[in-house]
Amino acid sequence: MARFSPYEWQSPYSCKRHTEYLINRFTIVNCFWFTIGSLMKQTIDYGPRSLSTRVLIGAWWFFSLIMIASYTANLAAFLTTKRLKSPIDDIEALAKQTEIKYGALKGGSTEQFFRSSKIPIYERMWYYMSSRPELFPETTEEATNEYNVQRHCELMQVGGLIESKSYG
Secondary structure, three states, X not given: OOOOOHHHEEOOOOOOOOOOOOEEOXXXXXHHHHHHHHXXXXXXXXXXXXXXXXXXXXXXXXXXXXXXXXXXXXXXXXXXOOOOOOOOXXXXXXXXXXXXXXXXXXXXXXXXXXXXXXXXXXXXXXXXXXXXXXXXXXXXXXXXXXXXXXXXXXXXXXXXXXXXXXXX
């Protein structure tokens, strides 16, 4: 816009006001340099003289400020948070895998449920748990499990409750 505004054209000689020969300091290279310099929050030794160019540059600075602030905030959020991708979405995925160990409270209602279940997937899970007695935790019924998941960041509860029953 500075190339087209008559107020940007000026005399190359500072002492002569009216001359036949006028120049515009905003060449293509200078316009590019001014744009990149203002984006990087650097000062340039020349500025726009016309009102229209100043308004346009002000809008560009505001746009640059918003974009850099958004980028910085997103970058900080991306670098500080750890993306958790759960390899298990439901009980079927838990039963099919062997990397994550699981168990039930010895003598608890969850152990009783798996022991007496006739559903093939729960029978397979019971076989896995009973063949590894070291996996039986001391306490992990529903309320305790929710408490532990909230307190310890390395723990995760996946899916809903299995065979949930209400009282009363």
